[in-house]
Amino acid sequence: MQNRRKFLRNSLLTVTGAGLISKSFPQSLASYKSTEKENRFLYRTLGRTGIKLPVVSMGTAYTNNQNLVRLALDEGVTLFATAEAYTHGNNQIMLGNAMKERPRNSFTMLTSVGEHHYYEQQDGRFRLDMDPKIFLDHAESSLERLQVDYVDILILPFAARRESVLFKPLLKAMEKLKQEGKAKFLGIATHSYQDEAIRAAVDAGIFDVVMTAYNFRIKNREAIEEAIQHAAHADLGIIAMKTMAGTYWDKERTKPINPKAALKWVLQNENIHTTVPGCTNYDQLYQNLSIMEDLELTEEEEEDLKPPSGEVSSGLYCQQCSKCITQCPEGLDIPTIMRSYMYAYGYRNLEHARKTLCSTGIHSFPCTDCSSCTVRCQMGFDVRTKILDIARLQDVPEDFIRQV
Numbered sequence: 001m002q003n004r005r006k007f008l009r010n011s012l013l014t015v016t017g018a019g020l021i022s023k024s025f026p027q028s029l030a031s032y033k034s035t036e037k038e039n040r041f042l043y044r045t046l047g048r049t050g051i052k053l054p055v056v057s058m059g060t061a062y063t064n065n066q067n068l069v070r071l072a073l074d075e076g077v078t079l080f081a082t083a084e085a086y087t088h089g090n091n092q093i094m095l096g097n098a099m100k101e102r103p104r105n106s107f108t109m110l111t112s113v114g115e116h117h118y119y120e121q122q123d124g125r126f127r128l129d130m131d132p133k134i135f136l137d138h139a140e141s142s143l144e145r146l147q148v149d150y151v152d153i154l155i156l157p158f159a160a161r162r163e164s165v166l167f168k169p170l171l172k173a174m175e176k177l178k179q180e181g182k183a184k185f186l187g188i189a190t191h192s193y194q195d196e197a198i199r200a201a202v203d204a205g206i207f208d209v210v211m212t213a214y215n216f217r218i219k220n221r222e223a224i225e226e227a228i229q230h231a232a233h234a235d236l237g238i239i240a241m242k243t244m245a246g247t248y249w250d251k252e253r254t255k256p257i258n259p260k261a262a263l264k265w266v267l268q269n270e271n272i273h274t275t276v277p278g279c280t281n282y283d284q285l286y287q288n289l290s291i292m293e294d295l296e297l298t299e300e301e302e303e304d305l306k307p308p309s310g311e312v313s314s315g316l317y318c319q320q321c322s323k324c325i326t327q328c329p330e331g332l333d334i335p336t337i338m339r340s341y342m343y344a345y346g347y348r349n350l351e352h353a354r355k356t357l358c359s360t361g362i363h364s365f366p367c368t369d370c371s372s373c374t375v376r377c378q379m380g381f382d383v384r385t386k387i388l389d390i391a392r393l394q395d396v397p398e399d400f401i402r403q404v
Helices: 003-010 027-035 066-074 085-097 132-146 168-179 195-203 221-233 260-269 282-294 299-304 334-345 350-358 383-395 398-403
Strands: 012-015 039-047 052-055 079-083 107-111 153-155 183-190 209-213 238-243
Touching: 003 221, 003 260, 027 238, 039 153, 039 168, 039 282, 066 085, 066 282, 066 350, 079 085, 085 107, 085 132, 132 153, 153 168, 168 183, 168 209, 168 260, 195 209, 195 221, 209 221, 221 238, 260 282, 334 350, 334 383, 350 383
Parallel strands: 079 107, 107 153, 153 183, 183 209, 209 238
Antiparallel strands: 012 039, 039 052
């Protein structure tokens, strides 16, 4: 890594804020704006795309507030990440409505398309009988919802095993969309088997961007960071997601993870070109942006990234290592179930949690045939208790969840 002072000196650029804070906004926002007349942003270039981005971009999965998105753009955020899977495409609609009056060259739009039904979640591979036309149809529908003629970055979701990244039917479908001008750049998103997926993305030869789960809680840090460095050296853009590692240490949400410390930790890796933390309110937006003033982790922040004493659940973030699947006599898709648990308790996104849970095919009373759990999670999760807890969610009517 290059000398930090030199890197920061060469990378710091200035953009002028739009000054859109009203008197009704929280006082903390006004104090943030008053500390400096201009926001100081740290920029990195997203690999071969040539797109220069602030190191803090915006994931829109957990907001339906168009004004929040517009304010983020006015404040200097330019990359907005969504997915068809978020709220059944409604998140794409929200983002499209937020941007429809803005110049198309003023923002960078990223979306993934596709659903769980053509993907084998447990082994990380696409089904051989999946029809690539379905993917193309979903891409066209996404463009309609986003109200754009093209997306800047089209993401292949669920990338895991090498075979899934190099799955020829989908590679051809994505190349077709790029040739037709409906996607400027192509990428993958990976939550599991990340080092394998990232290296395969380089070998595929068509991908420009990698989105990968990366945070201070990852266990196989060395392998993932080596894969990220390999991809960055191959001139792929690297976007970090799941940067907050579940947001809370406990399901009761009494022990929050320090979000500034978590985001700063991610950006110590200069191969990470930008991040897409979720944002649900104005305070969170300005908090995320404020970390660019100083990326250095303080001693207190480093301490904040250690689990609270006596915390036995080891937080809400599952590593998605899949080692638990072979340990389970029922062969349950535990990693996906744990992801649903995190969506429900960490992010309070019950709709996405329920959809993710239902994709596993789990029944309402799992684990009842086992007197004790044989799964030994490397994160220290009490897997059986978590499964029994979250399994109840699929019995809640979907219409009711949407109203919560």
